[in-house]
């Protein structure tokens with residue numbers, strides 16, 4: 073790597089780190105070493121170790137200033153950099169217009185910082201950009217016409233002070249979109265049913281589908297009127313008149329919403345009454361907790377009911393994935409035959425057959441003290457992070473006493489069953505492939521949700537389900553709150569005060585790796601798998617650790633030992649010493665690449 077590039081990177085990091093001296097990364101990024109060959113932390117290069125591809129410095133407690141010009145004005149760097157990620161720091165400053173020179177960028181993640189100022193027009197010139205996250209900062213002013221970037225498939229800008237109208241995006245391209253809690257105004261461009269109200273909430277002057285607030289002819293013009301008033305010095309007489317009109321209109325809208333709410337309240341009381349009837353049908357069980365207390369082998373009529381928040385307006389089911397659960401209604405769930413299939417420490421799990429033949433599972437979470445508002449917000453954030461190997465909730469229900477989550481039923485069981493059930497063939501290549509997929513999925517979720525403090529919190533092989541294609545899917549992501557995670561069994565005494573919750577998932581994943589390698593249960597006859605593996609390795613009997621069936625299929629011991637080393641690093645008692653999920657994923661992919669190369673050379 074050229075000296076100029078090294079020097080620029082070191083200076084860029086020094087500015088990002090700020091002057092508090094706490095995080096002096098220049099110690100790690102040394103100019104007399106090579107960013108690629110010497111593996112500078114957070115820097116990833118091309119296969120030839122010649123060019124910088126990615127700079128990923130999420131959650132490094134950086135509190136300095138972003139100097140985009142430094143990176144993007146240096147031709148060799150601008151020509152190779154595809155991914156810049158600085159999520160979850162305390163970085164200030166703004167996005168300089170020079171960002172337009174970093175033309176190769178496909179991902180720009182700046183969420184959860186203290187960045188401010190306007191969004192430069194040059195951002196809309198990044199034609200390769202696919203994922204843009206500027207959420208949870210202090211950005212203000214209008215957006216440039218980002219709809220010109222045809223390949224953009226993620227745009228997160230929630231929790232800023234952005235204003236003006238929303239560009240005319242083609243929403244069918246997006247898997248994530250959120251502009252909630254800003255000051256956007258005017259008509260929402262047609263979302264064609266791809267996104268719901270939660271992507272637009274918290275913008276008082278925004279109207280039209282999917283928000284409940286309808287646009288009048290006047291409010292359609294509001295965005296334009298506001299833009300022109302921003303340009304002029306002060307409101308003219310005409311404008312004052314017009315705004316008074318808006319104010320009157322606002323009052324009418326508020327009255328309309330209040331009327332609607334009153335009607336809904338009446339309707340919800342009816343639903344509640346229906347549920348109560350169901351309760352009496354089943355022998356008058358406790359009204360707030362009517363899930364069956366015994367496991368029923370036979371499919372029975374639904375045993376659960378939902379009550380309203382201490383007489384307040386009862387919520388209905390909030391559907392998060394319209395594609396999979398378009399017509400799903402709370403009444404349907406309550407009426408459908410249900411079977412208790414699990415009673416874990418988080419609550420009970422029911423398998424429910426809907427009228428239309430669709431099979432879902434309903435997780436009823438117990439003892440989660442999270443407020444309804446926080447729960448809803450959490451669900452909305454969760455529903456934005458979509459990964460093909462993470463099972464997203466289809467819908468949820470929330471009242472003070474009840475929290476229900478609805479997932480698609482996965483008929484092929486769990487990794488736990490695959491490992492410890494009766495099936496015999498579960499070969500090494502498949503185990504390694506499953507480990508790589510889960511690691512990649514968790515890396516994605518940590519990158520997307522870590523800044524919100526949302527982690528899995530309860531990783532174990534029974535929460536890894538096998539989908540129709542027998543590929544692994546992480547289920548129940550984010551179902552446990554952070555507070556609960558602090559008291560999870562994975563919490564270790566070392567450094568518990570400053571516990572990094574992301575590292576709890578790394579621990580859970582390490583245990584799954586140990587299960588894959590040993591084929592043993594996590595706890596058996598009082599013996600803890602992690603302790604057992606560590607003691608056997610200490611005694612230098614590493615070969616004894618591995619599943620006998622792997623030994624008999626002549627799986628590569630070298631690669632099994634490599635994976636074991638990854639697992640042991642993940643279950644380190646000190647959370648700080650554990651690698652990040654991203655590092656774990658890279659290590660497993662290297663082992664997988666070796667495995668694939670050896671299979672090819674054998675052929």
Ligand SMILES: Nc1ncnc2c1ncn2[C@@H]1O[C@H](COP(=O)(O)OP(=O)(O)OP(=O)(O)O)[C@@H](O)[C@H]1O
Pocket residue numbers: 413414415416417418419420421433479480481482483485486530534535537547548
């Ligand atoms: N969407 C789903 N489809 C099919 N099976 C599922 C689904 N979700 C969970 N399961 C299976 O149902 C069983 C019970 O799940 P549950 O989540 O209640 O138990 P758990 O994972 O042991 O406990 P907990 O997650 O509460 O600690 C597990 O075997 C799990 O693999």
